[in-house]
Structure formats: C-alpha cells, structure tokens
Amino acid sequence: MTEIRRLSVRHITTYAYDAPQSWGLLRLRLTPRSHRFQRVLSWSVTLEGARRELGYEDHHRNLVDLASLEPGASTVIIRCEGEVEVTDNAGVLGSQGGFAPLWLFLRETPRTRPGPACSALVSRVMAAESETLNRLHALTRALAEGIVFAPGATDVASTGEEALAHGRGVCQDHAHAFLACARAMGVPARYVSGYLLMDRIEQEASHAWAEAWIEGLGWVGFDPANCICPDHRYIRLATGLDYGEASPVSGSRRGTGDESLSVHVEVAAQ
Structure with missing residues (x-):
C-alpha cells in the first residue's frame, strides 16, 4: 500500500x-x-x-x-x-526534467572534487559491487559510517573530501561526498535541499541529500546522513550541482x- x-x-x-x-x-x-x-x-x-x-x-x-x-x-x-x-516511492523520482542535460551532473565543483579519501572509497565500492544501484546503496552506507554527524566541524565552504578525510560533518557534507564519489564512478548526481520530518518538530536547520541518475529508474534519492532513500518524510526544495546552486x-x-x-x-x- x-x-x-x-x-x-x-x-x-x-x-x-x-x-x-x-x-x-x-x-x-x-x-x-x-x-x-x-x-x-x-x-x-x-x-x-x-x-x-x-x-x-x-x-x-x-x-x-x-x-x-x-x-x-x-x-x-x-x-x-x-x-x-x-508520497513514499522509495526515493525513485523518475525521468529527467528541466533544461540541464545529464552530462552536466558529472561535472566536478570545488565542493565535490574527489581526493584520496573519496577515490579510495570509490575503488572499494566498485570492487565489491558490479551494479550501479547496489554501488550507490553501498556508497550511502559507507558515508553514513565514515562521516560522523558533528555540527560545527565544517562550514558551507567545506568539501566532501575534507569531511570524509576527517570523518566529521553534517548532512551537507554527506551529500557533497556522495556527489564526489558518484560522479567519479561515472554516475550523474545532484545536490538536493529540503526538509525532513524527524522525531522532533523543532530543528536547527533544513536538510540536504543527493540524487543519482540510474538507467531504467531515472533520478533516485540517497540520504547518507540517515543511511536511507528519501520517503514520505522528505520535502524537496531545490537541486543543483552542489550547495551553492541549491542553498535556500x-x-x-x-x-x-x-x-x-x-x-x-x-x-x-x-
């Protein structure tokens, strides 16, 4: 149902x-x-x-x-x-919309440029999984474990590589690290800003996660900060290549x- x-x-x-x-x-x-x-x-x-x-x-x-x-x-x-x-659709959004071609979402930005930490993670994930969807789920799990939620450890200019290397960050950093790794795998990916229903009403900030393009499914959401695919608790506000293009x-x-x-x-x- x-x-x-x-x-x-x-x-x-x-x-x-x-x-x-x-x-x-x-x-x-x-x-x-x-x-x-x-x-x-x-x-x-x-x-x-x-x-x-x-x-x-x-x-x-x-x-x-x-x-x-x-x-x-x-x-x-x-x-x-x-x-x-x-509506909960297990994170699957479907076909590409808008004016941007899919190849645009393979472009690195300063916040999503992979370094040694991201490259090592990509190598491990690609060696362990052969299918794109499985690789992205494995990447989500690895980032959830590899970046401990730590407000104040990073700022809006921090990169996904820095957060993964130091093992600390917030949802924005989880999303940037996911984008860096997914694009390094050759998978188009984009940043998403929005809201998340949590176990408390009052929150300190809005939320951020990522979406990746998977052949046959279209855009699929992944939230490494919570190690799940977005469901009916998530409201999408804006998308972009990174925080700079989707910031509220x-x-x-x-x-x-x-x-x-x-x-x-x-x-x-x-």
Whole structure:
C-alpha cells in the first residue's frame, strides 16, 4: 500500500547586522515544486526588512525569488510556511526534467572534487559491487559510517573530501561526498535541499541529500546522513550541482558591520 503523508513546515531565517545596510540582494530557493510524488497544498514566503523584486525558474527548474534589502535595514526576516503532501516511492523520482542535460551532473565543483579519501572509497565500492544501484546503496552506507554527524566541524565552504578525510560533518557534507564519489564512478548526481520530518518538530536547520541518475529508474534519492532513500518524510526544495546552486538563501550586501544568522525550522505531520 502506498504511504502518503501531509507535512507542515514553518521556516524562519533571520539576518541581523551590526550597522544599517546600504544595499543587499537575496536569492531565495524556498518554494517547493509539485511533482508526481510531492503536492504543494499551500505555501507562502513573507519578508521583513526586504522586498521581493521578481521570481523566475532557473536552469534546474528551481523556483527562485530575488529580494532586495530595504535601504538602511539592520534586520531581515524571511518566513516560509506551508503544507505539502508527499508520497513514499522509495526515493525513485523518475525521468529527467528541466533544461540541464545529464552530462552536466558529472561535472566536478570545488565542493565535490574527489581526493584520496573519496577515490579510495570509490575503488572499494566498485570492487565489491558490479551494479550501479547496489554501488550507490553501498556508497550511502559507507558515508553514513565514515562521516560522523558533528555540527560545527565544517562550514558551507567545506568539501566532501575534507569531511570524509576527517570523518566529521553534517548532512551537507554527506551529500557533497556522495556527489564526489558518484560522479567519479561515472554516475550523474545532484545536490538536493529540503526538509525532513524527524522525531522532533523543532530543528536547527533544513536538510540536504543527493540524487543519482540510474538507467531504467531515472533520478533516485540517497540520504547518507540517515543511511536511507528519501520517503514520505522528505520535502524537496531545490537541486543543483552542489550547495551553492541549491542553498535556500544566498546573496550579497554592501554595508559595514558583521552579520549574524539564525535559522528556526519546524516540520510536523498533519
């Protein structure tokens, strides 16, 4: 029997600046798309200290909003709320969509460039398994064991190779290491940002995992941080070659003073 779950999300991102800012631009990938296994029932993004300028669909088919900081803003608050119905399909999404060709997802990025640790893992996995799907499941298990979840051990600029070599990281690092290894095997793979229903409602951050292209199945999700394929507890927000192309919020600003960031996420089953 197919399992379907309705999830509610409340996601608040707050930027606080030591001094008023003269200019700033934010890129928001905070609106999920409906697809065969994910139906967006309601969703809203509201801003304080900034205003939406325009929305567009990028080359990965992510829904993107551009927002500018209000002149003199010292605090920016981004609130997302909505409900999404998700169907469990064992991580299988199916055929390629969007404008990007599959060969694009074999491209290395600075965050997903393999080094000695990734190369050694790839050699072990490929020697042990002959089929692509089995190799990717084995890779997922190896990364779950090889990178201990350790908040603060890495940052947004860290690479998958660094996390695997040091054996510490967060879900972003698990995803980057998976991408580095999968692409080294010749398998197209992409980064996914989104939300995960956990055993608690309040969370410190959104979630990240990976998807790989398997002939005959299409895109299939793998979450090395939890050693499973995404199911009806996962909401997909955006995809890209790495975190930089799928991050929920990115941007630049012009002004003096330091910036502090706080994130509050709530995911609950309805």
